[in-house]
Amino acid sequence: MSTEPETTEQTGAEGAPESPDVPESPDNPESPAGAVPVSGEAEGAREGDGGGPGDEEATPEGEDVAPGDTGSTPEGEDIASGDAEGTPEGDGAPKLSEAGAELAAQRLERERIERRKAEKQGPVASGAKLSGTAADLLAAVRAVESGEKPVRPAFTEPAPAPRRPAPEPERPPRPAPVPAAPVAPPAETVDAVRRVLTEGGAPPALATQATSVLGEGADAVLREDPWQLLRITGVRPDQADGFARALLGADCRPDDERRGRALTVWLLEQAALAGHTALELPALTAALAQRGVPDAEAAMQAALAEGDALAFQDALEEPGAPARPAATPSGDEESEESEEERPVRVLAGLERYALAEESLADALGRLINAPSEETSAAWEKAVSSGASELVRAVAGHGLVLHTGGEAARAEPAALLDSARAAGLRAFAVCHTPDGARRFAALLSNNASCVGTVAGVLSDTEGPGRDQEGALDLDLLIVLDAPQLDVESAAMLAESLPDGARLLLSGDPALLWSAGPGRVFADLLAARACPQLASRVPDPGPLGELVSGIGAGELGQVEAPGKEIVIVPVRDAGEAVHRTVQLVADSVPRAFGVRPEQTVVITPGHGGAAGTRALNAALKERLNPGPGRFGGFDPGDVVVHSPAPGRSAPGRVVRADAEGLHLECAGGPVVVAKELVESRVRHGWAVTAHQAVGARWPAAVVVLPGDAAQALSRPWVYTAFGRAERHLSVVHGVEQALPRAVAEVPAKPRTTRLRTLLTAQVPVAG
Numbered sequence: 001m002s003t004e005p006e007t008t009e010q011t012g013a014e015g016a017p018e019s020p021d022v023p024e025s026p027d028n029p030e031s032p033a034g035a036v037p038v039s040g041e042a043e044g045a046r047e048g049d050g051g052g053p054g055d056e057e058a059t060p061e062g063e064d065v066a067p068g069d070t071g072s073t074p075e076g077e078d079i080a081s082g083d084a085e086g087t088p089e090g091d092g093a094p095k096l097s098e099a100g101a102e103l104a105a106q107r108l109e110r111e112r113i114e115r116r117k118a119e120k121q122g123p124v125a126s127g128a129k130l131s132g133t134a135a136d137l138l139a140a141v142r143a144v145e146s147g148e149k150p151v152r153p154a155f156t157e158p159a160p161a162p163r164r165p166a167p168e169p170e171r172p173p174r175p176a177p178v179p180a181a182p183v184a185p186p187a188e189t190v191d192a193v194r195r196v197l198t199e200g201g202a203p204p205a206l207a208t209q210a211t212s213v214l215g216e217g218a219d220a221v222l223r224e225d226p227w228q229l230l231r232i233t234g235v236r237p238d239q240a241d242g243f244a245r246a247l248l249g250a251d252c253r254p255d256d257e258r259r260g261r262a263l264t265v266w267l268l269e270q271a272a273l274a275g276h277t278a279l280e281l282p283a284l285t286a287a288l289a290q291r292g293v294p295d296a297e298a299a300m301q302a303a304l305a306e307g308d309a310l311a312f313q314d315a316l317e318e319p320g321a322p323a324r325p326a327a328t329p330s331g332d333e334e335s336e337e338s339e340e341e342r343p344v345r346v347l348a349g350l351e352r353y354a355l356a357e358e359s360l361a362d363a364l365g366r367l368i369n370a371p372s373e374e375t376s377a378a379w380e381k382a383v384s385s386g387a388s389e390l391v392r393a394v395a396g397h398g399l400v401l402h403t404g405g406e407a408a409r410a411e412p413a414a415l416l417d418s419a420r421a422a423g424l425r426a427f428a429v430c431h432t433p434d435g436a437r438r439f440a441a442l443l444s445n446n447a448s449c450v451g452t453v454a455g456v457l458s459d460t461e462g463p464g465r466d467q468e469g470a471l472d473l474d475l476l477i478v479l480d481a482p483q484l485d486v487e488s489a490a491m492l493a494e495s496l497p498d499g500a501r502l503l504l505s506g507d508p509a510l511l512w513s514a515g516p517g518r519v520f521a522d523l524l525a526a527r528a529c530p531q532l533a534s535r536v537p538d539p540g541p542l543g544e545l546v547s548g549i550g551a552g553e554l555g556q557v558e559a560p561g562k563e564i565v566i567v568p569v570r571d572a573g574e575a576v577h578r579t580v581q582l583v584a585d586s587v588p589r590a591f592g593v594r595p596e597q598t599v600v601i602t603p604g605h606g607g608a609a610g611t612r613a614l615n616a617a618l619k620e621r622l623n624p625g626p627g628r629f630g631g632f633d634p635g636d637v638v639v640h641s642p643a644p645g646r647s648a649p650g651r652v653v654r655a656d657a658e659g660l661h662l663e664c665a666g667g668p669v670v671v672a673k674e675l676v677e678s679r680v681r682h683g684w685a686v687t688a689h690q691a692v693g694a695r696w697p698a699a700v701v702v703l704p705g706d707a708a709q710a711l712s713r714p715w716v717y718t719a720f721g722r723a724e725r726h727l728s729v730v731h732g733v734e735q736a737l738p739r740a741v742a743e744v745p746a747k748p749r750t751t752r753l754r755t756l757l758t759a760q761v762p763v764a765g
Contacts, residue, residue, distance in 0.1 A: 185211040192219040200243040206232055208674055223247060227262035233678075237263060237291055254292050260299025263291050265308050268350050272516040273644075275749040277357050277486055278312065278349030300348065309348045314755040316343045347750065353516050356490040357752050360519070363493035365760025367398035367502055368529050378474070382422035391418050393530045394475065394501050401481075401523055402505040404534025405547070406695070406721070411534055412477050412505045413442035420446050424474040427463050429453045429492075431480035431693035433648065433665035438695065439479055453478070454646060457491050470497035480693050481506035485515025486753070509550040511718045512746060514689050515644060522753040528761045546721045552713060554741040562590065563725065569732045572608030572704040579609075579702050580617050582728050583684070587698050591726050595622050596637055596651075598698040600685035601719045603711065609704035615682035622684065629655035630676040639683035639690055640664055640671065647690040649683050688719045699723035700730060708736035712744040 185208065194207035196219045206229075211218045213231050221228055226244035229235050240262070245252045253259075267287050271279050279287075281300065288296035303309045379395040390411050393400045402412060412428065419426035428450045430436040440447035455461030456471070463472045476496060478484065481504040484492075496502060504520060512518050524531060537543060541559040548555050557564060567582070569575045583598050600618070605611045619625075625633030629652070632638065636652040640662055650664035659672040660680060671680055685702075699722045703711070711733065720727060731737065 186216075189216060189218065193222065195219070196222050196247075197243075200226060200229075200246040202229065202239070202243050206235075209233070225258045225262070226252075227256075227259050230262050230266040237266065255294045257299070257302050260288065260293050260296075261303045261306060261308050263288060263293060264300055264303035264348075265350070267291075268309055268348065271750075272350065272353060275512060275516055275518065275747075277353040277516045277749075277751045277753075278347040279750055281311070281346045281348055284348055304348065307351075310351055310354050312347045312349065312354070312752065313344050314347065314752060316345055347752070349752075353486060354752075356487045357517065358756060360486060360490035360493055361753060361756035361760055363490065363496070364399060364502075364523075364528075364757060366498070367493070367496065367500070368761050370398040370499060378422045378424050382418045382424065388414060388418075390415050390503075390532055393532060394503055397530050398501055399523075399529040400501070400503050401520070401529060401531045402503060402534065403508055403524070403531070404505070404536060405507050405538045405543070405550075407536045407538045407543070408507075408534030409439055409479060409505070410442055410536065412479065412503060413439060415503065416449060416475075416477055417444050417446060419475050420449065425463060425472060426475040426477065427451070427456075427471075427473055428477040428479060429456050429462075431483040434694035435480055437665075453484070453488055453492065454643075457488065457495075465495075466497065468497070469495075471495045471500075473497070473500055475501045475503070477503045477505065479505050481520040482508060482510050483513050483693055484517075484519045485513040486517030486519060486751070487515065489517070489519045507550075509714060509717045510721075511689060511692055511714045512749070514646075516749075516751075517753065518749045518751055519753060522751055522757075526754045526757050526761075528757055542720075542723055542725075542727060545727075546717060549713065549717045549720060549741050552742050554716075554738045563727065565726075565728045567728055567730045569704075569730055571732070572613075572706065575609045575702055575704045575730050575732055576613055576617050578730055579614060579685075579700055580621050582700050582730070583618060584621050587700070587726060587728065591698060593698045593726065595684075597696060598700060599691060599696040599722060600700045600702060601688055601691050601722060602685055602702040602704075603707040603715065604687065607704065607706055609702055609707070611681070611685045611687060614685035614702065618684040619682060629660055630673070630680075632660060632676075632680065632682075637683045638662060639681050639686055640669055641679050641681070641690075642669075647686070649686075649694070688715050688722075691722050692718050695722055695724050697724050698726040698728070700728045702730045703733045703737060704730075705732045708733045708740075711736060711740035712746060713741050714746045716741055 190207045190211050193210050193214075194204045197204050197206055197210070200222075209232050210222070210229070214221045214228060226247045227240050229240045229243050230237065241252075241259075244256075244259070264284070267284060268279060285296045285300055288299055293299045300309075304311050383392050383395045388411065390400070390402060391414075394415060402408075404411065416426050416428055426449060428436075428439060430439055430450070430452055433452055436450045436452055440450040443450070449463075451461030459465070466472045473496065476492070478492065483506070484504075493502065504523065506520055508520060508524060512521065523529070537547060541557045541561075541563045545555075545557045545564060548557075559565075567578050569578055579600055583595050583600060587593050587598055588595065600614055602609060602611055602614060607613070619636065623633060623635045623637075625636075627633060632652045632655070634652050634654055638650050638652055640648045640650050642648075648664045648669075650662040650669065653661040653663050653668075655661065659670050660676050662669045662671065662680070699719070701719045716737070720729075
């Protein structure tokens with residue numbers, strides 16, 4: 001960030017600057033327009049001999065003139081200040097008249113000018129005052145002119161010495177930072193918001209969150225536009241309508257422009273929670289109409305006009321249509337007509353996700369288009385004899401995609417080991433601390449080169465950054481790539497320096513990211529960079545089962561060691577009972593797996609067999625207690641969610657005035673009291689999205705009858721794949737399970753990355 005030099009102005013008695021800013025004169029940018037000389041007599045003298053301010057000869061180039069110097073003093077002559085006669089003190093010469101003194105001054109000035117003219121006609125010793133790079137360049141020119149050096153070496157900078165791979169620096173272990181408690185908003189502001197909420201019939205408990213979201217003056221914002229309540233997480237449109245009716249009375253109407261704009265933003269936020277980075281305008285208009293907006297088109301246009309949302313127009317690639325031709329010179333009418341005829345789609349989205357997707361496309365385009373001909377000696381060493389196909393691909397391309405299951409992680413591990421052995425700066429990141437632990441176990445003496453995406457982005461993990469703020473890396477390996485949302489992916493890609501390589505590796509059959517976007521799937525579909533599919537299958541009965549699910553088949557698998565057990569149930573109550581029995585008794589007795597080493601996965605939080613009901617039953621059996629700390633007791637297994645899409649398993653240690661103290665995989669965490677309810681849940685039972693990126697020795701997947709509609713092939717694939725040694729399926733959905741595996745793919749998401757990337761990558765001829 002650049003800073004402007006500070007200026008000091010003289011101020012008068014009233015505190016205003018004495019010399020206000022005025023427009024610059026076109027003749028002299030240094031002086032204000034309309035400025036006049038101090039002495040008209042001196043000015044007339046200068047004009048007479050051509051010594052005015054604009055005269056080039058009056059002030060030769062390179063000569064310093066003191067401020068206020070009129071140029072009437074010959075070089076080397078010292079005139080006492082205030083001497084009107086121009087005669088040195090002590091001189092006995094008769095005094096000159098005023099006219100004579102003026103003539104003498106003019107004569108001296110003409111002599112000075114003549115001397116300057118004569119000096120300019122003679123040889124000029126150029127470069128006498130140069131230094132640094134300018135002096136070096138002048139010396140190179142003279143060397144060429146004199147024939148001492150040939151032209152090319154004189155102007156060619158010496159080639160930089162080849163960079164020697166730096167040894168791994170000795171870094172002391174860094175303790176995981178404890179997140180600071182958020183700064184609470186002023187109490188008086190919260191109280192003012194609480195009064196407005198109470199007046200409108202909204203829960204006063206929303207006051208703190210509303211103040212944090214709407215900022216200072218939140219009470220005035222809510223009075224002016226009650227539908228801004230929709231910006232608070234968890235508030236529904238019908239609740240915001242009731243709040244508006246209570247505050248506005250008869251002025252509350254369904255066609256209120258404020259309502260339409262707020263609903264537009266709310267619908268786009270809900271779409272982001274479902275994974276979309278934008279919505280097509282017809283879909284958005286229809287959703288507004290369903291919410292009771294009389295003129296949905298006008299409401300949407302108002303939101304766009306006010307900048308609440310952005311509109312985009314993306315070209316569509318029709319199935320079977322020829323590839324878009326390469327760009328042609330402007331003025332080609334035939335090319336312009338064909339471009340106009342290409343179908344387009346119009347979308348609307350929130351600014352934060354639109355900018356993230358565009359930034360990601362730019363950063364990935366920079367990596368893809370980076371020249372690959374000049375491979376460094378270190379990469380040549382990495383691809384020496386016996387190198388794998390993955391190593392060769394990464395050495396020659398800025399971006400590479402790698403797909404495979406759990407066992408395929410050994411290939412990126414071998415790549416990292418090869419790169420480090422060749423002296424390259426390589427680092428790997430995973431979605432969760434557990435994923436980082438499992439990947440580090442595959443490395444040979446490079447376990448310190450693995451972290452998490454969140455840790456690298458927050459600079460609490462990773463290789464550090466260079467002087468320009470980029471990651472100090474030659475290679476970044478991203479495991480669990482399907483879990484990258486568009487914002488995290490954009491920050492990672494933008495952090496890579498020029499010339500670095502990026503490998504995205506993951507299992508495309510898993511659930512997509514919890515945040516908006518489908519980065520890995522879009523890149524695979526774009527085919528803009530090399531893609532390598534691993535041929536290493538996951539071993540054992542569990543690997544065979546999960547591989548079949550990924551292919552759309554739920555077949556019978558031989559499990560002689562009871563690696564897979566199906567437990568049929570009739571209703572949700574029985575499902576909860578059998579789940580507690582499996583976690584507390586059966587699995588520990590048969591496999592020696594402690595209850596805290598078993599994860600329970602169910603489709604949702606609500607319902608008779610959702611995470612809430614299962615966690616309540618498991619707590620009563622495994623760690624009973626009154627829930628003294630916001631429903632939690634020391635020893636409770638929990639899930640901490642510091643941000644949407646991020647979940648870290650942990651255990652409650654204690655609670656005090658600072659908040660709830662947890663021990664998570666990444667280190668100790670303190671959750672402020674007011675955030676416990678929204679960020680901490682009991683964690684014996686979780687959803688598949690919360691479990692993705694981690695694995696447990698044993699998993700119990702609960703499928704009650706009311707969960708049939710929530711099942712899909714990616715969900716089943718993800719849930720069943722969380723078990724390392726044993727999987728129990730509490731089965732109550734009958735034929736809905738094989739039908740979901742065979743017929744229900746991932747829900748589509750509306751994104752723009754593939755279209756944006758097409759504009760960044762040259763079209764193949």
